[in-house]
Amino acid sequence: MTEALAIQGLGYRRNQKQILKDINLTLPTGQIVGLLGANGAGKTTLMRLIAGSAINFRGAISVAGVTTAPQRKAQVSFSAQMDGFNPSWRVGQVADVMTALFPDFRTADFLQLAQLLALDQKQRIKRLSKGNQRKLQLAVTLSRRASLYLLDEPFDGIDVMTRKAMLSSILRWTPEQATLVISDHHVSDIDQLLDQVVVIKDQTVVAQEAADTIRTQGQSIEAYFESFYGGEQHD
């Protein structure tokens, strides 16, 4: 079976600065994966590279068997894919734009998700609170029928009740054969959803482990993650 994601020897530099190096990573289909790392560890850059929105890297990235950036864009639904949208657009207009950009976008799903997450269709993007912008990103991302979903810090600035609604949305709308990668630096936001975790530190992947394996050793995922950062991370 084709892997959801296969990365070999990935390296990436920007402005003569090494952002990512020596990344090898394979993810199977049908899993929820936590991409864990401190702020600035390179999680967002890695997602941008996978999604095809950053190019000029070393190595190879393959998503559901396809390798070129345009092909990958068609297979990956990335939470930052609406970042360039006009902030004056209303929530309802976003669906029209997404439909034009991506043939796999399902407006009916988007309307249901928007309702579940209590998003007002008439509200302009720029008038949305930070939390509502995160919810809109989630609704847009999950409304595509993709092979790989990338959610970059989806719970940043989200309160507990909203987080529950978002977690339910993720479980309900992610297709069973798809793989979902969630980046987070607050592991407790997502730990009960995860099949496995990937830890990023010092510009590379330092660990990949099944959640069950970690817990079978009597360790929480949070403690496992923190063991790589040695208590240096506080926020």
Place this chain on the structure above:
Amino acid sequence: MEFDDKVPIYYQIEQYINREIIVGNLAPGDQVPAVRQLALTLTVNVNTIQRALAELIRDGILVSERGKGNFVTTDTAVLAQMKQRVIEDELAETYDHLAGLGMAPAEMVAALEGYIKERKEGGSHD
């Protein structure tokens, strides 16, 4: 449902379903909710539910009927054994905790008897 983050979640779900059977929320022959429904109810991922159900099927607690779903076994002997295991697990945990406090077995028995007597007389309901 609140999970212990240091114990595999599939195992906690197995325990949860066992308890639902013991207390009678799920009766012998009852159908267990669909995988996706359970995933949503418990806010865990579908693979975790599938693993928990697979373990319960392996243990004979649940019976899978192709195309219909999963059902609680009607074999009462299997369910009685399961209940015995759950009770033993509880006892083992309590024993370990009390032993960790330095109590000898005889002291534990005396303390438990005293506690039960007190509960009865006090008419406590929690």
